[in-house]
Amino acid sequence: MKKVKIALLGLGTVGGGTYDILTKNRDIIMERTGVDYEITHIFEKYAEQLEKHGADLSLQTLDIDSIISQDSGVDIIVEALGGMDFPVQVMTRALKNGISVVTPNKAAVAANYDTLKKAADEGHAYLKFEAAVGGGIPILTPIQEQLSCNHFTDIMGILNGTTNYILTKMLKQGQSYEDALAGAKKNGFAEPDPTADVEGIDCANKLCLLMVLAMGRYVNPQQIPTKGITDVTMEDIQAAYNRGCVIKLIAHATLNEDGFNYYVKPEEIPLDHPLASVSNEFNAIYLDGDAVGELMFYGKGAGALPTGSAIVGDILAIMKALQ
Numbered sequence: 001m002k003k004v005k006i007a008l009l010g011l012g013t014v015g016g017g018t019y020d021i022l023t024k025n026r027d028i029i030m031e032r033t034g035v036d037y038e039i040t041h042i043f044e045k046y047a048e049q050l051e052k053h054g055a056d057l058s059l060q061t062l063d064i065d066s067i068i069s070q071d072s073g074v075d076i077i078v079e080a081l082g083g084m085d086f087p088v089q090v091m092t093r094a095l096k097n098g099i100s101v102v103t104p105n106k107a108a109v110a111a112n113y114d115t116l117k118k119a120a121d122e123g124h125a126y127l128k129f130e131a132a133v134g135g136g137i138p139i140l141t142p143i144q145e146q147l148s149c150n151h152f153t154d155i156m157g158i159l160n161g162t163t164n165y166i167l168t169k170m171l172k173q174g175q176s177y178e179d180a181l182a183g184a185k186k187n188g189f190a191e192p193d194p195t196a197d198v199e200g201i202d203c204a205n206k207l208c209l210l211m212v213l214a215m216g217r218y219v220n221p222q223q224i225p226t227k228g229i230t231d232v233t234m235e236d237i238q239a240a241y242n243r244g245c246v247i248k249l250i251a252h253a254t255l256n257e258d259g260f261n262y263y264v265k266p267e268e269i270p271l272d273h274p275l276a277s278v279s280n281e282f283n284a285i286y287l288d289g290d291a292v293g294e295l296m297f298y299g300k301g302a303g304a305l306p307t308g309s310a311i312v313g314d315i316l317a318i319m320k321a322l323q
């Protein structure tokens with residue numbers, strides 16, 4: 001049996017969660033997959049990050065070539081660096097060299113979908129990004145596997161944990177926008193620069209990935225009409241509540257006789273609607289498929305361990321495929 005070699009790129013919130021799951025749950029992972037694995041490299045600038053997770057300091061490196069060159073021996077990289085140019089370059093090179101990639105980086109995958117897919121095809125490697133949409137919720141894999149016989153006509157979701165946490169804290173605890181955002185940062189839900197979260201850009205990236213996989217239509221995230229929550233005031237939230245509604249940041253795509261339509265924006269959701277009760281960092285995704293009918297997926301959309309769970313799920317699928 002081949003021992004699968006894994007390199008972690010970035011040991012921040014998500015990379016750290018991934019490391020913790022791979023080390024602490026090693027026994028059940030090996031029992032359930034029958035595959036042995038080892039973490040061979042951690043590409044991370046700060047030694048304290050390795051110390052925080054009890055990782056062996058000898059794994060620390062900033063030599064990217066030793067990880068992604070064709071003869072590195074690495075089978076899978078987890079790109080959890082965040083950002084755009086460097087991660088895209090690294091993922092493209094790794095894939096072309098036959099090294100599989102798992103990433104939660106929705107911005108990078110959404111903007112460079114074709115390039116990365118082509119690189120994966122060229123290198124006969126796997127590119128998986130379940131963690132990029134809905135954090136710990138398995139949504140992209142079911143769409144591509146169990147549900148792949150469906151034409152999907154409707155996708156509607158709460159896709160960003162940070163903004164949902166902020167809107168929930170403003171409504172339920174009367175917190176100010178600033179205090180609620182600080183809470184989202186402290187809990188590791190927000191991106192290091194939370195602009196993409198609060199301006200709806202993160203949701204647009206996720207909607208892009210859902211649309212291409214569920215509806216077969218790629219739309220660059222910059223072409224998705226997008227509005228975030230920065231203009232939503234406490235007064236708006238209270239007024240909506242008095243009308244029997246909650247304000248949620250909604251990502252919506254429809255593909256039907258009226259055409260193909262999509263947007264991200266804050267909307268008033270009636271209190272008896274299933275999405276109204278999705279609170280804090282939780283996400284939910286509603287799908288309508290012509291065979292399966294209506295489906296709802298619900299779970300933690302952000303945070304170290306939920307996102308790490310989705311990443312490790314992708315790693316396990318690749319490990320099994322590599323045997």
Ligand code: HSE
Nearest residue numbers: 160161162189191302
């Ligand atoms: N910043 C993102 C969110 C992380 O709040 O949803 C998970 O994609």
